[in-house]
Amino acid sequence: MAKKGLGKGLDALFAEEEDKQGVLEVKLTDVMPNKNQPRKSFDEEKLAALSESIKEHGLIQPIVVTKNAEGYTIVAGERRWRAAKKAGIKKIPVIVKDYDDLAVREIALIENLQREDLNPIEEAMGYRALMDEYNLTQEEISTKLGKSRSAIANSVRLLTLDEDIQKKLIAGEITEGHARCALSVPAGVVREFFVNRIIQDGLNVRQAELLAKDLAKTPTPKSKKQQNTAYKIELERISRSLEQFLGTKVKLSGTSKKGKIEIEYYGNEDLERLLELIKRG
DSSP states (O other): OOOTTTTSOHHHHHHHHHHHHOOEEEEGGGEEOOTTOSOOOOOHHHHHHHHHHHHHHOOOSOEEEEEOSSSEEEEEOHHHHHHHHHTTOSEEEEEEOOOOHHHHHHHHHHHHHHTTOSOHHHHHHHHHHHHHHHOOOHHHHHHHHTOOHHHHHHHHHGGGSOHHHHHHHHTTSSOHHHHHHHTTSOTTHHHHHHHHHHHHHTOOHHHHHHHHHHHTTSOOOOSHHHHHHHHHHHHHHHHHHHHHHHTSOEEEEEOSSOEEEEEOOOSHHHHHHHHHHHHHO
């Protein structure tokens, strides 16, 4: 089918569809979510607020759907559908379109991207699905969605990060900028240490970039013994930095998950001096 119009703003696209095809009112129970919806999580607080608005004013903007054997599949508007369901609405307005699977994927992705509803991993998974299931190149996706090819490539690369780091990105513990920095750091214990440092020290992206340059020189450890050795080396490096800053002996011990810092002091005056240094950061 023709893809004309997919790169437009959704409001303009849907307005054209409504003019051409009209709006139907169908049972909410006949409408089902799209299993290929790129958005996997919904903010319950925002959903509740939208639900209250729908209770008072009704569902003003129709949901775009396609026909299936059991009823209708949502193309765009799952959040509104969920809120209407929460509000106890029995019937909802829909616009029925004859889209193929690829067009459904594209529009669902466009809708979420334009409304900034996707977290970085959901966005990357959406691009990856278009590449794997429909054999689209990054250049073709770039043209269809109005994004630069480099933005598509950088997004998809986030999926090579360890699952634990991806979860931190989804949870907002690190930003997409931090995550891209992590890609330049050797995978494994070094990258894990890098991400934990970002979170623990509250590093901004520029600070993370500088740390990544240092850690990028560290070879990726192969065995558990090598990993432990690499981590001990990193602890020693940080210990020396702290000793230079504090002007006293510092000992770090532990693992990438948990550890201990021991700072030596010599008398009450020295302890007060250290306290002032730490307060000033």
